[in-house]
Amino acid sequence: MRERRDDLEALIKRQLEQLASQHRTPLTLAKTALEQLCHYRWPGNIPELYKQLENMVLHRHSNHIGLRELPAEIIQPQQSPQTEGEALIQPLELIEKQAIQHAWTLCEGKATETAKALGIGRTTLWRKLKKYRLIEGDESLPGQ
Known part of the structure; x- marks a missing residue:
């Protein structure tokens, strides 16, 4: 599948669509989840x-599949082992985004719990969710 990354969105x-038909229910997929x-580096096959x-x-x-339905290994994949002496430095924004995604998933999309777990206010959480496009553009902050 690594060679077919361009086809991945269409496959998904x-x-x-087939699963929605099979389960006789309409399903939508959040842009962030897609x-x-x-972007996940699928180790296996289709x-x-x-x-x-x-x-x-x-x-x-619900019938809307968002980030909280994704398995943790897809949201925050494990880093490959480093070679000796090689330092892994990631941009701070990437680390922050991953931390927010992870907390959001673990707290099942509950804003107050997520903000508390991250040690930030709900308004700050909302701004960062929008900044990193972890919620849809005009969504209000869900969950107390």
């Missing part, structure tokens, strides 16, 4: 992708 959308799925999508559908909280 087609499979979700971006995460497309059936593995389909299995993950089916698990997401089976464990969804």
